[in-house]
Amino acid sequence: MARVKEKAIRWTLAALAFSSLIFLVGIIIVLFKEGLPIFKAVRPGDFIFGKFWYPTYDPPEFGIFPLIMASMWVTLGALCVCVPLGVGSALYLNEIAGFKQRSLLKPAVEVLASIPSVVYGFFGMVVVAPFVQNLLKLDTGLCALTASIILGVMATPTVCSIAEDALNCVPNSFREASFAVGANRWQTLTQVVIPAAGSGISTAVILGISRAIGETMTVLMVAGGSAVIPKSFLDPVRPMTSAIAAEMGEAPVGGLHYHSLFAIALILFIVTFVFNIIAELVSRKFRIRLGQSG
Amino acid sequence: MKNGHITQKIGFSALFGCMLITMFFLGAIIYFTVVRGIGAISWGFLTQVPRSGMTEGGVAPAIVGTLYLTAGSILFALPLGLACAIYLCEYSPRGFFVNIIRMSINNLAGVPSVVFGLFGLAVFVKFMKFGISILSGSLTLGILVLPIIISATQEALMAVPHSLREASLALGASKWETIRKIVLPSALPGILTGVILSIGRVAGETAPILFTAATFYSRRYPDSVFSEVMALPYHIYALMTEGTHPEKQTAIAYGCALILMVLVLGVSAIAVYIRQRQRIQNA
Structure with missing residues (x-):
């Protein structure tokens, strides 16, 4: 009797353990099922490289190239902010800061990570955008530059904490060996610690990119929302996520617009999926190289 | 050698600068939400329904809505997450299927949040006909936090020393008895931390x-799991992008942002406190 119960529990838990796989597969199925019908009306090439996004015009145009470019610009801009800030902060925390500073700064970085994205977006709208507008004398502060700054700050704690984990994995014996041959702390940092943690740090950057591409609320509120191919960082843009979030409410269910938004989500999903897989492969290699398993 | 010293000084200052800028942004966000938000907060703001097309009155329905959505999603994700983590840690740490499950957890954690929204729309709102409702929203949010709960629980379970399990098994307890009476109680603070962080x-x-789930304007409180709700984060967004009185609405949005920050950061502070106390106990 007891053995039957044990077995029943084991199998119940095993069945429930599959839930996340089911949800992931479910998401993939839904994206394909609701996204693919757009390609009956628009050729995939025209969809991805089409220069005009006028989903509500008559006749509508479904070219998401402006949205893709917007996502890329904003993500690149965010990278310029979050890589120096995130990796720099991680290096400072792990290699320079004393125990006291560390125990104060580390939770502070965690606080930055736990601020909701809508608050970042709000802060961007009411503080950063007016500042950028006045500083550069623009028509509107809601542009790719502002979005990049806010997204970059948002991704900083992600990059920082993963990079810090990587630095933690570098054995102290590496540092000691470097000191022993006469290198100072800076030389040790740049020539021993950073190369040793290199692939771990690249994992952090890749996950930062993935985070920035998929972020919705901030770009929806701050990027300005105009769906034309951006010419400069000062143009208002409409990245893929914000197109989905802004337009799904008005798109009639089952219509072409609806399907096109799911197709955008599908592309978004594939891109982040690929980045996450790369990050995982890189970090696995990194762990093996430093002699840790798992 | 002198040169090396100067380079080191410059390099260290640059890194300190990075840290400083990061902290500056944290400070600025907190400063602006607190200083400009505190004026909006009053007892009425917290307890009344919105009036005059969102330009006056309180945001109580949004606060209540957020609480409902949060509670609903945790109720859905916690049992699933616990089961999944227990299975992965205690029963089957290796194997083909387990690797697939692990991979799907990692990838689920990386899915953009708006994609979860589309999934919820297609499956819960349309296909299952729950409509725009607390139920649909909670299920969608539940799937989003599932990976977080699983990894927090896994970490907590792995921190339980093997000797405890072995001692229990040696006394003749079954696997499940060991998990239920020995492993879970010792992992509880860790699991709790994870749950609070996901809240x-x-x-x-x-x-x-x-x-x-969300609606901009509602003067009523939700009366069943099938009603649509106001929610604080959505309310901030809507106040800033819809409506006709931007100035009055921005003031209210500041108030909402402050409440949301207090809620979210307060909750995280509790989690950090529990973790810290646990560490001291273990040391």
Whole structure:
């Protein structure tokens, strides 16, 4: 009797353990099922490289190239902010800061990570955008530059904490060996610690990119929302996520617009999926190289 | 050698600068939400329904809505997450299927939040006909936090020393008895920390509830799991992008942002406190 119960529990838990796989597969199925019908009306090439996004015009145009470019610009801009800030902060925390500073700064970085994205977006709208507008004398502060700054700050704690984990994995014996041959702390940092943690740090950057591409609320509120191919960082843009979030409410269910938004989500999903897989492969290699398993 | 010293000084200052800028942004966000938000907060703001097309009155329905959505999503995700983590840690740490499950957890964690929203819209709102409702929103948010709960629980379970399990098994307890009476109680603080952190995450999420649960303007409190709700994060977004009185609405949005920050950061502070106390106990 007891053995039957044990077995029943084991199998119940095993069945429930599959839930996340089911949800992931479910998401993939839904994206394909609701996204693919757009390609009956628009050729995939025209969809991805089409220069005009006028989903509500008559006749509508479904070219998401402006949205893709917007996502890329904003993500690149965010990278310029979050890589120096995130990796720099991680290096400072792990290699320079004393125990006291560390125990104060580390939770502070965690606080930055736990601020909701809508608050970042709000802060961007009411503080950063007016500042950028006045500083550069623009028509509107809601542009790719502002979005990049806010997204970059948002991704900083992600990059920082993963990079810090990587630095933690570098054995102290590496540092000691470097000191022993006469290198100072800076030389040790740049020539021993950073190369040793290199692939771990690249994992952090890749996950930062993935985070920035998929972020919705901030770009929806701050990027300005105009769906034309951006010419400069000062143009208002409409990245893929914000197109989905802004337009799904008005798109009639089952219509072409609806399907096109799911197709955008599908592309978004594939891109982040690929980045996450790369990050995982890189970090696995990194762990093996430093002699840790798992 | 002198040169090396100068380079080191410059390099260290640059790194300190990075840290400083990061902290500057944290300070600025907190400063602006507190200083400009505190004026909006009053007893009425917290307890009344909105009036005059969102330009006056309180935001009580949004606060209540956020609490409902958070509670609903945790109720859904916690049992699933616990079961999954227990299975992965205690029963089957290796194997083909387990690797697939692990991979799907990692990838689920990386899915953009707006994609969860679309999934919720297609599956819960349309296919299962729950409509735009607390139920749809909670399920969507639940799937979003599932990976967080699983990894927190796994970490907590792995921190339980093997000797405890072995001692229990040696006394003749079955596997399940060992898990239920020995492993879970010792992992409890860790699991609790994970759950609290996911509460903070869910309470602030906006994109997944955009098309599954949220409504801008409601003078009533939700009366069943099938009603649509106001929610604090969505309310901030809506106040800033819709409506006709931007100035009055921005003031209210500041108030909402402050409440949301207090809620989310307060919840995280509790989690950090529990973790810290646990560490001291273990040391």
